[in-house]
Amino acid sequence: MSGLGKLRVAVIGAGAAGLCAARNLLARQDIFAPPVIFEITKNIGGTWVYEERVGHYDNGLPIHSSMYRDLRTNIPKEVMSFPDFPFAKHLPSFVHHTEVRKYLEQYCDHFNLWDHIQFGTTVDAVKPVKEQSGWKGLAWDVTTSDGIERSKSIKERFDAVMVCNGHFYDPYIPTIPGLEKFKGMLMHSHDYRNAEPFAGKSVVVLGAGLSGLDIAMELSDVNAKVILSHGQRPLTCPLPTGVEQAPPVVKVLEDGTLEFQDGKQATPDVFLFCTGYNFTFPFLDENVGVKVKDHLVFPLYKFLIPPSYPSLFIVGICRAICPFPHFHVQSKFVISVLDGSFTLPSREEMEKDIELDTAARRARGIATRHILKLDSEQWAYNDHLAQLGGFQPLPRYWSNLYESNKVFRARDMLNYKTHNYTVLDETDWMVQNLQGQQ
Numbered sequence: 001m002s003g004l005g006k007l008r009v010a011v012i013g014a015g016a017a018g019l020c021a022a023r024n025l026l027a028r029q030d031i032f033a034p035p036v037i038f039e040i041t042k043n044i045g046g047t048w049v050y051e052e053r054v055g056h057y058d059n060g061l062p063i064h065s066s067m068y069r070d071l072r073t074n075i076p077k078e079v080m081s082f083p084d085f086p087f088a089k090h091l092p093s094f095v096h097h098t099e100v101r102k103y104l105e106q107y108c109d110h111f112n113l114w115d116h117i118q119f120g121t122t123v124d125a126v127k128p129v130k131e132q133s134g135w136k137g138l139a140w141d142v143t144t145s146d147g148i149e150r151s152k153s154i155k156e157r158f159d160a161v162m163v164c165n166g167h168f169y170d171p172y173i174p175t176i177p178g179l180e181k182f183k184g185m186l187m188h189s190h191d192y193r194n195a196e197p198f199a200g201k202s203v204v205v206l207g208a209g210l211s212g213l214d215i216a217m218e219l220s221d222v223n224a225k226v227i228l229s230h231g232q233r234p235l236t237c238p239l240p241t242g243v244e245q246a247p248p249v250v251k252v253l254e255d256g257t258l259e260f261q262d263g264k265q266a267t268p269d270v271f272l273f274c275t276g277y278n279f280t281f282p283f284l285d286e287n288v289g290v291k292v293k294d295h296l297v298f299p300l301y302k303f304l305i306p307p308s309y310p311s312l313f314i315v316g317i318c319r320a321i322c323p324f325p326h327f328h329v330q331s332k333f334v335i336s337v338l339d340g341s342f343t344l345p346s347r348e349e350m351e352k353d354i355e356l357d358t359a360a361r362r363a364r365g366i367a368t369r370h371i372l373k374l375d376s377e378q379w380a381y382n383d384h385l386a387q388l389g390g391f392q393p394l395p396r397y398w399s400n401l402y403e404s405n406k407v408f409r410a411r412d413m414l415n416y417k418t419h420n421y422t423v424l425d426e427t428d429w430m431v432q433n434l435q436g437q438q
């Protein structure tokens, strides 16, 4: 607790999730001391801070962002925004990544977040401690160091911690027998920046998620010959010129040839993994018991809270979601927990809830690695949190527009970003919301 009896919350990371957490904490200065946001880099925005280099920054820390030069968003700005802060009106629906970074900077300006961010500060350890005056008898020691020298180690005590460290920076490369024998260039989309170096080359892109598809299109524009290898049902929409589909690569032969599941083979110049990322929480004390296995972070009540340590919140780990509004809803839910508007069930009840939820998902045929992929279920999840926390849910057009965009994207991946949406009730709702919540 701060000297004034207010709760002190540490926020790890100044990406979209951390900024949203901070904005919502600052709006409740009746119960929270101003939050402290720790950020390793010198910038806000995380993913949206494009970095031309790959590998490491000058200071030796690994490059965080997986952004590529020509990326335009895959979600229209009308629903990509935080619900209380629209993108600028003059922008098209699908904006270049530089506009998202600007938008996040404007969000910081508007909600006065800058002064609360400690840049160049790495969170090295987050450890629970018993403290009678803490929230439910618990507090957190957060140890940070200077992000450059890894020196100046400082330990501070907080009542709660919101972990917003992102999950698009530690490349996941699936195990493929014989991979070390591949003779061409092996890379992960984390290190992809632009298509020119691949002009005229043959490339096997593994994975047909949003990045895989986007990159395949960029490669096609420079006349690369692309095999899009993936385990989904074959895509039926028109594909760019020079892109053909294949089932997954199952092994690499002695001479470096890739073999696909159907027995066909290829010897591309480049083998490009668009296979996603690992979750990592290297700073989290192992006694907290949060584990990562097969792309699942568990056990977490409502995908947020470890039942044994209910003042720790891991924000933004769900996948296949509309991220910014999702962060907003999760942040408001966290606040409802900490301000007592929502009383958390007992540890045992939360554990039971997780067990039942996981079992229900498995019964619907959802593999462990896809449990965090909420997809269309995100809307029910968001509404559920709003109902528990007693705050305003997202307006219905959010899901309608997001889901419509998904359909257009699946039908016409080549052109869907040329569409501009109009949302009739957008402005009114946002203005009302801003007035009510500043």
Ligand code: FAD
Pocket (backbone or CB within 6 Å): 012, 013, 014, 015, 016, 017, 018, 038, 039, 040, 041, 043, 044, 045, 046, 047, 048, 064, 066, 067, 068, 071, 072, 073, 074, 075, 080, 121, 122, 123, 124, 164, 165, 166, 167, 168, 211, 283, 316, 322, 323, 324
């Ligand atoms: P991040 O943006 O990754 O931010 C995490 C922050 O935490 C970083 O600044 C990092 O430096 C900091 N950090 C990490 N560890 C520590 C530590 N130990 N101590 C201190 N600081 C730490 N979303 C959309 O809505 N629309 C899109 O079109 C879209 N396109 C995308 C395209 C790509 C290529 C990628 C990779 C993602 C895309 N996303 C998109 C998803 C995007 O990642 C989310 O929208 C969102 O930006 C994630 O925010 P975050 O705060 O969770 O994580």
